Structure formats: structure tokens, C-alpha cells
Amino acid sequence: MMPRPMVASMQRWQQNMKSSSVMLLLLCLLLPVDAVQAESLLHADHPLAGKIWDMQERRMLDERTLLERIAAADVLLLGETHDNSQHHALQLKLLQVRLDSGARPALLFEQFDRERQLALDEALAKTPPDAALEAAAGLLKGWDWKFYKPLVAAGLEYKLPVYAANFSRELARPVIRQGFSAVDAAELKRLAVEAVWSERQQQYLTHLIEGTHCGQVDVVLRDGLVRSQRLRDAVMADAAAAAASMERGVVGIVGRGHARRDIGMPLYLAARYPQARVYSIGLVEVSPGMESPEAYEQERATDAPVYDAIWFTARVDRPDPCASFGKK
Numbered sequence: 001m002m003p004r005p006m007v008a009s010m011q012r013w014q015q016n017m018k019s020s021s022v023m024l025l026l027l028c029l030l031l032p033v034d035a036v037q038a039e040s041l042l043h044a045d046h047p048l049a050g051k052i053w054d055m056q057e058r059r060m061l062d063e064r065t066l067l068e069r070i071a072a073a074d075v076l077l078l079g080e081t082h083d084n085s086q087h088h089a090l091q092l093k094l095l096q097v098r099l100d101s102g103a104r105p106a107l108l109f110e111q112f113d114r115e116r117q118l119a120l121d122e123a124l125a126k127t128p129p130d131a132a133l134e135a136a137a138g139l140l141k142g143w144d145w146k147f148y149k150p151l152v153a154a155g156l157e158y159k160l161p162v163y164a165a166n167f168s169r170e171l172a173r174p175v176i177r178q179g180f181s182a183v184d185a186a187e188l189k190r191l192a193v194e195a196v197w198s199e200r201q202q203q204y205l206t207h208l209i210e211g212t213h214c215g216q217v218d219v220v221l222r223d224g225l226v227r228s229q230r231l232r233d234a235v236m237a238d239a240a241a242a243a244a245s246m247e248r249g250v251v252g253i254v255g256r257g258h259a260r261r262d263i264g265m266p267l268y269l270a271a272r273y274p275q276a277r278v279y280s281i282g283l284v285e286v287s288p289g290m291e292s293p294e295a296y297e298q299e300r301a302t303d304a305p306v307y308d309a310i311w312f313t314a315r316v317d318r319p320d321p322c323a324s325f326g327k328k
Contacts (some may be wrong), residue, residue, distance in 0.1 A: 041086065046286040048312040053293040055305035060293075066309060067097055073279035074244045075269060076105070077252040079259025079307070080283050084315045087283040088147045091254070093249055094281075095151065099158055106243035107155040110254040111143045112164030114239055120164050129156050132300035139164075151253055161246065165239035165254075167232040175231055176224030183231065190235040192271040204301035205229060205263055214322035217235075233258055237268035244276055256282050261308075262301040282307035285315040 012223035026179060043049065052061040070076050078094060096270060098105055116139050123135035136152055137145045155162045174182035180193070188194065209225050218224070228314040236258060258264045259280045265280050292321055293310065300306050 009243040038068060040317060042317050043286050043288060045316040047291045047294040048286050048293060049314050051312050053295065053310045054308060055307050061309060070279055071101060072277060073249065074276045075240050075250050075252065075278045077254055077265060077280040079254055079256035081191055081256055081285055082307055083318065084285060084316050090283055090311060091253055092150050092154065095154055096250065103249060104158060104160060105249040105251045106161040106163055106246060106251040108163040108165045108250050109136060109318065110166050110258060111140055112237060113166045113168035114164050114235060115168060117164045120162060124156060124162055132156055142184050146279065161243065163239050163243050165236040172228045176228050180227060190237060192228060192268050193234050196267040196271045197230065201263055201301040206220050234268045239267040241269060241273050241276065260306050261304055262306055280307045282310045284310045284312055286312050
């Protein structure tokens with residue numbers, strides 16, 4: 001997913017992306033992955049739904065093999081579509097497998113802004129756990145807490161370090177309006193913002209931003225959002241590296257776009273921390289008429305695979321996000 005809205009047009013777009021009721025979302029979180037209510041999802045009988053595709057080796061994986069691979073990762077990125085309850089159930093499942101193995105990774109969230117880390121630490125230190133979760137919920141702005149509460153609760157139960165990773169909209173605004181000149185040059189260099197980037201990636205991300213705004217975004221705003229996305233990925237990668245440096249590993253709960261190897265967090269991790277073993281899983285909704293896993297590999301910004309693995313899921317039944325822009 002692209003950055004959260006910073007202008008009214010993007011706010012309208014995200015509102016159209018939210019189609020499930022609060023009670024249904026809560027129910028989905030309480031059910032196993034394969035028991036999510038069918039009426040909230042489309043194409044649950046798609047040939048790829050529930051399957052795992054290794055993008056490096058170009059073959060299907062069974063769950064056991066996937067679990068062996070994530071166990072070896074220093075940084076495990078679980079890239080979601082934010083309003084898909086099945087994606088959050090899979091994230092919780094994979095985290096629980098790591099915990100059951102005895103691992104105690106740090107837990108990193110895109111959904112918490114990095115400058116709120118101290119407030120998050122204080123919130124999670126409250127007792128009893130219900131009070132801690134309630135306090136943490138108050139720091140989550142613009143996201144549906146019911147999706148993330150089980151993950152934060154697991155962090156509390158197992159006493160995991162919980163990292164706030166995101167670059168807030170307040171910090172993003174100057175970058176969108178003024179460019180990278182709004183950021184200290186030494187910090188940009190430390191984050192490797194330019195070092196990892198190419199014209200091909202710039203063109204691809206520009207096209208992607210245009211698509212998420214249904215072709216109706218102003219050019220100046222579009223270019224600002226591209227800069228914001230790049231800086232957000234670099235900052236979140238920095239947070240992931242800090243967590244991984246604790247030698248306990250890190251599990252990142254992030255949007256699917258941020259987990260991409262061609263334009264997302266792994267780029268910056270590879271540039272600055274090449275020794276880190278990063279494993280990226282894209283939780284990808286199936287599409288009708290696209291029954292081959294190769295069909296989901298067509299668009300990329302580099303020659304490298306977009307993810308290490310794709311876990312295919314059913315698609316949320318949501319309204320056309322372009323309807324508010326006058327497009328059908």
C-alpha cells in the first residue's frame with residue numbers, strides 16, 4: 001500500500017477502500033485463517049487462493065518449507081493489504097509459529113509513527129494488559145485497531161520489544177511540498193535514499209502512485225508522494241535494522257508495497273546492512289482470470305523478484321476506489 005492520505009483527495013480514496021463492518025472485522029480476527037466468513041471475501045475458490053509461490057525459485061512451496069525459511073531470517077517482512085482480515089490472520093499465524101519455536105523477535109509496526117516510540121513504550125508498560133492495549137490503541141491514527149490488537153497483544157504476552165517504524169504525516173508534509181531539501185542532507189545520505197534509487201524505479205513508482213489515485217492526482221502532489229514513499233521506506237528500514245541489531249530478529253507488520261524488494265524496505269536494508277538476512281512475504285489478493293502465479297510477476301521496478309514469496313489469499317469485497325473520482 002502507498003502512504004496514508006495527506007490531502008483531501010487521498011482521504012476520500014482510503015475511505016472508499018474500507019468496506020467491512022466493525023463487527024465482521026472483529027469476527028474475522030477471532031476465527032482461524034480458513035474460517036474467515038466467505039461473504040466478506042471474493043474468489044475464495046480461486047486456484048491460487050491459499051497457495052505459496054517462491055518467487056526466487058519459481059515454484060510452489062508447502063507451509064513447512066516456508067516456515068523453515070522464515071526461521072532463518074534476521075528481518076521477516078509480512079506485507080499486507082491493510083483491510084484484508086485474512087492477511088492479518090496469516091501474520092498472526094506466522095508470528096505464533098516463530099514464538100512457538102522459542103524465538104522472541106522484536107515486533108515492528110508501520111502503523112505506529114516512529115516519533116511516538118516513547119509514548120508506545122509507556123503505553124505497553126501499563127498494567128493490566130487490557131490497560132496497555134487500550135493505551136496503545138490511542139496511538140494508532142488512521143488504522144483499524146481491531147486488525148492490529150491481536151499482534152500487539154502477542155507482543156505483550158511474550159514480552160517482545162515493539163517498534164514504531166513509520167514516518168508520520170506531519171514529517172512527510174514538508175517533503176511532499178518542498179522536496180528532499182526539507183530533510184538534513186547527512187540524514188538522507190545515512191538512510192541511503194538516493195544510493196538505492198534509479199530512473200527506472202522512479203518511473204515505476206510514479207506510475208504506481210498515479211494508479212492508486214485513479215489518474216487524478218496533480219503532478220506536483222504526485223511527485224511529492226513519491227518522495228514521501230521513498231523516505232518512508234528508508235526510515236522504516238532504519239527502524240528494522242535497529243531492531244535486528246538486538247540479535248533476536250524482527251518481524252515487520254507493514255503494507256505490501258513496503259515489503260517489496262524492488263522499491264521498498266529491503267532495498268535500503270541491503271544497501272546499509274548487507275549482512276542482514278531479509279525474507280519478504282507478499283500477502284497478495286487473487287484476481288479473476290489470473291490463475292498462474294507468473295501473472296502476478298509482470299510489473300516490477302528492477303529485474304529482481306518483488307518478494308521472496310507470495311502467499312495468495314481471497315480478495316476483500318470492496319467498492320471501486322475510483323468511483324469518487326468519477327471513474328468507473
